[in-house]
Amino acid sequence: MEHRPLNRGADTREHLIVIGNGMAGCRAVEELLARDADRYRVTIFGAEPRVNYNRIMLSPVLAGEKSFDDIVINDANWYAANGIALVAGDPVAAIDRAAKTVTTRGGTTDAYDRLLIATGSDPFIIPVPGKDLPGVIAFRDMDDVDTMLAAADAGGDAVVIGGGLLGLEAAHGLSLRGMKVTVIHLMPTLMERQLDEAAGWLLKQALEGRGQTILTGADTAAIVGDGKVEGVKLKDGTLIPASLVVMAVGIRPSVALARDAGLAVGRGIQVDDHMVTSDPAVLAVGECVEHDGQVYGLVAPLWDMCRSLADGLVEQPTGYRGSVTSTKLKVSGIDVFSAGDFSGGDGCEDIVLRDASRGIYKRVIVKDDRIVGAVLYGDTADGSWYFDLLKKQEDVSDLRDLLIFGQAFAAGGGAADPKAAVAALSDDAEICGCNGVTKGQVVSCIAKGARSLDAVRSTCKASASCGSCTGLVETLLALTLGDEVQAGPKTMCKCTSFGHDDVRREIVAQSMQSIPEVMQQLHWTTPDGCSSCRPALNYYLLCALPGDYVDDQQSRFVNERLHANIQKDGTYSVVPRMSGGLTNPTELRAIADVVEKYDAPMVKVTGGQRLDIFGIKKEDLPAVWADLNAAGMVSGHAYGKALRTVKTCVGSEWCRFGTQDSTGLGVKIERMSWGSWMPHKFKIAVSGCPRNCAEATIKDFGIVCVDSGYELRVGGNGGIHVRATDLLCKVATEQEAMDYCAAFIQLYREEARYLERTAPWIERVGVEQIKARIVDDAAGREALRARFLYAQSFSQDDPWAQRAEGAEAEHHAPMARFTPQEEMA
Amino acid sequence: MTTAEWLDIGWVDEIPVRGSRTVQVAGGDDIAVFRTAEGKVFALLDRCPHKHGRLSQGIVHGGAVACPLHNWRISLSTGEALGEDKGCTPTVPVKIDGGRVLICRAGTLKAAA
Numbered sequence: 001m002e003h004r005p006l007n008r009g010a011d012t013r014e015h016l017i018v019i020g021n022g023m024a025g026c027r028a029v030e031e032l033l034a035r036d037a038d039r040y041r042v043t044i045f046g047a048e049p050r051v052n053y054n055r056i057m058l059s060p061v062l063a064g065e066k067s068f069d070d071i072v073i074n075d076a077n078w079y080a081a082n083g084i085a086l087v088a089g090d091p092v093a094a095i096d097r098a099a100k101t102v103t104t105r106g107g108t109t110d111a112y113d114r115l116l117i118a119t120g121s122d123p124f125i126i127p128v129p130g131k132d133l134p135g136v137i138a139f140r141d142m143d144d145v146d147t148m149l150a151a152a153d154a155g156g157d158a159v160v161i162g163g164g165l166l167g168l169e170a171a172h173g174l175s176l177r178g179m180k181v182t183v184i185h186l187m188p189t190l191m192e193r194q195l196d197e198a199a200g201w202l203l204k205q206a207l208e209g210r211g212q213t214i215l216t217g218a219d220t221a222a223i224v225g226d227g228k229v230e231g232v233k234l235k236d237g238t239l240i241p242a243s244l245v246v247m248a249v250g251i252r253p254s255v256a257l258a259r260d261a262g263l264a265v266g267r268g269i270q271v272d273d274h275m276v277t278s279d280p281a282v283l284a285v286g287e288c289v290e291h292d293g294q295v296y297g298l299v300a301p302l303w304d305m306c307r308s309l310a311d312g313l314v315e316q317p318t319g320y321r322g323s324v325t326s327t328k329l330k331v332s333g334i335d336v337f338s339a340g341d342f343s344g345g346d347g348c349e350d351i352v353l354r355d356a357s358r359g360i361y362k363r364v365i366v367k368d369d370r371i372v373g374a375v376l377y378g379d380t381a382d383g384s385w386y387f388d389l390l391k392k393q394e395d396v397s398d399l400r401d402l403l404i405f406g407q408a409f410a411a412g413g414g415a416a417d418p419k420a421a422v423a424a425l426s427d428d429a430e431i432c433g434c435n436g437v438t439k440g441q442v443v444s445c446i447a448k449g450a451r452s453l454d455a456v457r458s459t460c461k462a463s464a465s466c467g468s469c470t471g472l473v474e475t476l477l478a479l480t481l482g483d484e485v486q487a488g489p490k491t492m493c494k495c496t497s498f499g500h501d502d503v504r505r506e507i508v509a510q511s512m513q514s515i516p517e518v519m520q521q522l523h524w525t526t527p528d529g530c531s532s533c534r535p536a537l538n539y540y541l542l543c544a545l546p547g548d549y550v551d552d553q554q555s556r557f558v559n560e561r562l563h564a565n566i567q568k569d570g571t572y573s574v575v576p577r578m579s580g581g582l583t584n585p586t587e588l589r590a591i592a593d594v595v596e597k598y599d600a601p602m603v604k605v606t607g608g609q610r611l612d613i614f615g616i617k618k619e620d621l622p623a624v625w626a627d628l629n630a631a632g633m634v635s636g637h638a639y640g641k642a643l644r645t646v647k648t649c650v651g652s653e654w655c656r657f658g659t660q661d662s663t664g665l666g667v668k669i670e671r672m673s674w675g676s677w678m679p680h681k682f683k684i685a686v687s688g689c690p691r692n693c694a695e696a697t698i699k700d701f702g703i704v705c706v707d708s709g710y711e712l713r714v715g716g717n718g719g720i721h722v723r724a725t726d727l728l729c730k731v732a733t734e735q736e737a738m739d740y741c742a743a744f745i746q747l748y749r750e751e752a753r754y755l756e757r758t759a760p761w762i763e764r765v766g767v768e769q770i771k772a773r774i775v776d777d778a779a780g781r782e783a784l785r786a787r788f789l790y791a792q793s794f795s796q797d798d799p800w801a802q803r804a805e806g807a808e809a810e811h812h813a814p815m816a817r818f819t820p821q822e823e824m825a
Numbered sequence: 826m827t828t829a830e831w832l833d834i835g836w837v838d839e840i841p842v843r844g845s846r847t848v849q850v851a852g853g854d855d856i857a858v859f860r861t862a863e864g865k866v867f868a869l870l871d872r873c874p875h876k877h878g879r880l881s882q883g884i885v886h887g888g889a890v891a892c893p894l895h896n897w898r899i900s901l902s903t904g905e906a907l908g909e910d911k912g913c914t915p916t917v918p919v920k921i922d923g924g925r926v927l928i929c930r931a932g933t934l935k936a937a938a
Contacts, residue, residue, distance in 0.1 A: 187864075188842055197862045343863040346888070346902050528843065528862045531884040531891035531898075554843035558882035558893040566893055570879045815846035815858060816834035820934055 021046025
């Protein structure tokens with residue numbers, strides 16, 4: 001690079017020195033030239049040995065979609081034509097504000113009248129062992145891209161640490177260049193600063209579909225290698241091979257020069273509305289500054305800052321007022337947009353549109369009739385429109401109902417009434433994309449007698465698949481029938497238009513794997529559900545995917561999360577399992593010891609023949625469980641939607657009326673079925689004779705022993721609505737009694753709705769239906785039994801033992817303690 | 826960093842997403858510190874305005890928590906009961922600095938007293 005001489009002799013204009021030849025520094029100079037080209041003599045110092053290029057386009061260069069020449073903003077001719085001296089490749093190392101000079105690393109000193117710092121930001125390198133190994137790079141400048149391209153030529157594995165905007169763009173580029181890429185992201189959701197959970201999940205699916213491995217919730221422990229990088233080790237011990245590691249965990253304002261020069265520095269170099277620092281002769285602009293407490297890492301604020309800066313330099317100050325930012329991911333074929341605040345909160349209203357078949361998720365957040373945020377996935381065409389409404393703070397109350405459909409729809413026809421918009425559709429307009437049903441067909445189906453959503457779904461199939469057109473079909477019902485529309489089955493909760501049975505059927509039919517997936521595929525209207533649907537979805541997935549589904553603790557009620565029963569004073573009660581109601585001196589001693597050691601104020605014998613220890617503090621639970629485990633006892637699940645107890649009488653072993661070994665059978669059944677999660681709590685009893693001392697006729701599954709065998713009874717309940725059991729059948733052997741019991745439990749697990757006890761379930765479907773499945777269909781019964789035992793092979797893992805050993809300790813210990821008196825001392 | 830005004834209670838990551846942890850206050854009620862799916866952190870007195878249920882043990886969804894005792898929904902930002910229910914739980918100012926969670930000492934004392 002040819003430099004112009006720094007000494008310009010007779011030029012008496014004020015000298016403006018710009019530190020930084022990047023986007024901010026050059027843009028500031030461009031803005032200045034546009035206002036008054038001759039006012040200042042300008043010198044630009046750049047660290048990189050290049051002309052000014054568009055840093056945000058490095059991703060397309062990496063991806064092979066552009067070349068370096070394509071992203072040059074100002075070539076050498078621009079500097080020459082505007083009389084700008086460029087010192088490239090020799091970075092400024094010090095500023096002397098008293099002498100008003102800058103000195104480069106190479107030792108050149110130059111004097112300024114006004115100084116502009118535009119040093120941008122530095123990549124944040126996480127301080128792990130191995131971070132300095134050859135092959136570990138950031139993604140910040142053209143040199144980094146060159147390193148990545150060279151690595152990609154050699155092929156092999158690459159790891160990108162950081163699943164934010166920059167990291168994903170790097171991963172995309174490397175993947176396109178043929179490397180096998182793994183992205184390690186500390187947070188549970190990709191791009192969590194720009195996307196909500198639902199959009200983050202869709203993005204993860206799409207990237208995985210393109211062959212990348214995405215590890216969320218993954219914490220890097222070390223980068224390993226001998227002389228050069230060979231892999232990344234995670235805190236959980238996983239080792240991922242890599243010949244290239246890209247660190248893209250974030251950026252920090254580059255403030256070292258300014259701080260060394262004694263300028264006011266917070267998170268960035270502090271500037272006023274005219275981009276002037278604490279020294280009136282020194283200005284700063286771009287990612288290195290902090291304005292009004294904000295630092296920015298995106299390009300748009302920079303344009304605003306440069307305008308205000310140039311206005312100030314030519315003494316026509318306007319003032320910068322901060323920027324609202326929006327984000328777009330530059331990964332071709334994946335459209336993601338976010339803007340503003342999407343964290344919700346009071347007075348915020350979410351408008352959500354999900355279209356599973358097209359992979360679309362749109363969420364607009366409205367507060368006080370104004371858009372405050374937007375997250376778009378799959379269809380970002382309206383991103384700029386929403387962003388514009390957001391920035392202008394326009395009142396959207398008139399557009400409210402149509403807002404989510406986008407600008408074209410909201411503006412079309414001027415009709416702000418969604419009913420009118422649907423009424424205006426022509427008869428051949430497609431309503432249901434999945435089944436190709438037109439408006440005319442839906443209306444004719446309604447005219448022929450379909451008077452509810454369900455009836456429409458079962459006749460013309462509109463809205464029967466993905467359900468995204470449910471709103472349209474309901475509007476058509478209302479338009480055609482007025483008040484005569486019949487209400488459909490109750491929906492699961494306010495977050496969805498689907499009922500429990502529909503959700504369950506779709507989970508199985510579409511092999512759904514996670515709660516966010518269900519919410520996306522079935523068009524949930526809330527971002528992360530509610531306290532009604534989340535526990536239900538968690539159960540349905542758990543039941544559908546034994547051994548594979550990872551239980552979501554945050555979607556469980558407190559008792560199931562803490563494996564104990566919360567009491568009204570906030571303490572917990574603990575019930576150890578005593579199968580069949582049998583116990584022994586070791587267990588009784590252990591219980592007595594726990595009661596004394598932890599000062600439990602009460603012990604009670606329960607209706608299910610167990611001992612309930614009351615008043616245990618949350619933080620003492622793991623220690624209590626360890627003591628009970630030591631005596632051979634496991635969790636009694638008295639807290640769960642699960643098998644509670646098998647109650648027994650003493651049976652033929654002791655009782656003069658006993659006909660069979662009811663105690664022994666009860667113990668066997670409890671050992672078979674403990675630990676299984678169910679739609680609701682489940683109680684079993686085995687009575688040794690028809691006198692029925694174990695009260696088997698008010699249990700979910702009851703066995704009454706008789707001389708010739710075992711009467712099996714189902715659907716009893718001793719609660720608010722007492723219901724005696726229905727007789728299922730009579731069997732001859734203990735083994736059959738157990739097999740039928742397992743099959744019945746599994747049928748209940750698979751087909752009852754969440755929080756539905758067996759009694760209302762059987763009343764709803766009819767006992768004949770249950771008999772047909774369990775008694776008449778031997779093959780079906782055997783399949784149910786096998787599925788139950790398979791699921792049990794994963795669920796009979798004592799949750800108390802895991803926690804007594806320290807698992808999930810965060811559920812029990814307080815995060816911190818605060819003692820005001822000590823603090824003041 | 827702990828100061829006269831703010832108390833450092835730990836890393837944000839120590840609070841489960843869509844979950845809560847507590848801060849024990851000597852001589853007063855606990856403070857519940859919540860983290861939403863969006864990564865926002867809020868602090869409330871750990872006591873439902875209804876029957877004093879431990880809000881820290883509830884299900885966090887959106888910007889609210891459902892009390893484990895009777896399913897009242899409480900706004901995390903204002904402490905107000907949502908929907909048909911009426912009542913309010915004291916809130917405690919909280920902020921994040923460099924990944925650390927800081928709660929306001931004065932607010933904690935006022936809420937927990």
